[in-house]
Amino acid sequence: xxxxxxxxxxxxxxxxxxxxxxxxxxxxxxxxxxxxxxxxxxxxxxxxxxxxxxxxxxxxxxxxxxxxxxxxxxxxxxxxxxxxxxxxxxxxxxxxxxxxxxxxxxxxxxxxxxxxxxxxxx
Numbered sequence: 001x002x003x004x005x006x007x008x009x010x011x012x013x014x015x016x017x018x019x020x021x022x023x024x025x026x027x028x029x030x031x032x033x034x035x036x037x038x039x040x041x042x043x044x045x046x047x048x049x050x051x052x053x054x055x056x057x058x059x060x061x062x063x064x065x066x067x068x069x070x071x072x073x074x075x076x077x078x079x080x081x082x083x084x085x086x087x088x089x090x091x092x093x094x095x096x097x098x099x100x101x102x103x104x105x106x107x108x109x110x111x112x113x114x115x116x117x118x119x120x121x122x
Contacts, residue, residue: 019039019040020039020084021039022037022038022039022084023037023038023039025037025110027103027106029100029103029106034090034103035088035090036090036110036111037078037081037082037088037090038074038077038111039077039080040077041073041076041077041080045076045080046076049065049069071096071104071108074107074108074112075093075096077111078093079093091107
């Protein structure tokens with residue numbers, strides 16, 4: 001008989017701490033590492049999306065709106081960490097559009113909790 005692993009339970013204090021803690025990881029791209037950092041956001045820090053514009057949009061426009069929202073969310077998370085830990089800055093809003101799209105996909109996947117995003121684009 002196998003013993004079931006007991007699930008850990010988050011405390012409210014731990015969850016609150018996540019919004020202040022700088023989280024780090026790295027992205028491997030063409031056999032080199034790029035360190036990244038981010039912080040989780042509280043609702044007031046989340047980028048806003050105009051729900052009326054979504055309702056009025058066709059499917060292609062909706063996809064574009066959600067893609068822009070996702071990018072703004074990732075950048076807000078990175079910028080929050082950059083303010084808390086200036087020594088760890090690797091990506092900025094200014095550099096975002098200048099770096100390869102594959103790196104942006106991988107960074108977004110890491111920050112949003114889907115580490116596999118971007119790997120299949122190579």
